Amino acid sequence: MGTKTENTADVTTVERFFDHRTRERWLRRGLYGIAGLLLVFLWIPLAVMVLLSVAQNASTLFPFEGFTLQHYAATFSDPGLMMALFNSVQVATVAASIATVLGVLASFALARREFPLKPAFRTFGILPMIVPGVVLGIALLIYFRTLLSSIPIVGDLFIPGFATLVLTHSVYGFPFVLLIVSARLYTFDEQLEEAARDLGAGPLETFREVTLPIIAPAVGAGFLFAWIRSFEDFIRAFFVKGTMDVLTTAMFSMIKYGAAPKMNAISAFIVFVIAIILAVAMNLGNVTDYVAGGPDE
Incomplete structure (x- = not known):
């Protein structure tokens, strides 16, 4: 009896984990995560370039020496x-x-x-x-x-x-x-x-x-x-x-x-x-x- 109850509980947990709503929720979160990573990958180089264009030291961000429009x-x-x-x-x-x-x-x-x-x-x-x-x-x-x-x-x-x-x-x-x-x-x-x-x-x-x-x-x-x-x-x-x-x-x-x-x-x-x-x-x-x-x- 104990074994059957444990198996039933395991099956219920697995079904709950793989039910439609749970799958949709995890899929949505995964897609949001991938989209966020892609945006970071695409935009960070542009952001660094724009920042360097107004930085006194145009070769590297650190050490940061201040802003300028001389470039x-x-x-x-x-x-x-x-x-x-x-x-x-x-x-x-x-x-x-x-x-x-x-x-x-x-x-x-x-x-x-x-x-x-x-x-x-x-x-x-x-x-x-x-x-x-x-x-x-x-x-x-x-x-x-x-x-x-x-x-x-x-x-x-x-x-x-x-x-x-x-x-x-x-x-x-x-x-x-x-x-x-x-x-x-x-x-x-x-x-x-x-x-x-x-x-x-x-x-x-x-x-x-x-x-x-x-x-x-x-x-x-x-x-x-x-x-x-x-x-x-x-x-x-x-x-x-x-x-x-x-x-x-x-x-x-x-x-x-x-x-x-x-x-x-x-x-x-x-x-x-x-x-x-x-x-x-x-x-x-x-x-x-x-x-x-x-x-x-």
């Missing part, structure tokens, strides 16, 4: 670094614009048209996002130098520099726009366009008044992704930039020569700027609803 003053008074920053913004803006235009057109072709080798077109469209940066950078450098630069009259445009960097980042940003906009178009209700045409709207008016407002968050998200990927790229830019310096290559040179104060300051500045852009885009541009659409639609 930011020295960074923004460096003409070479500011020129590299301007080049990065310029290249990213032009490249993201080209990638967005081509990506939107390709997305409409994939979502609205049937043509031969459509799966192959989709595969090759996202290939630049999958191919390693070293491979893509070397391949495009060879392509520019051996083929395009030998074309009469226009060959000089493809000498490594601004044009080659813009073309490389346009190719790199194209898949991000293609995936985001085509995903939105696949969930788009084409009856809305049919209703507009039934009411007398022409093709351009239908696109301007119906289609574009609905896919605009997806287009904006694609542009934003392409811009950020171009701005932060180093590997591909390193191969095709020629003598032109962009921010990532300039920061790489700073690492080699040990210019920690300026590197911390410009890195913290970039983090703040991108965080503000993302916050504005997510709240005002409704970027988070670029695929499935929001309740307002």
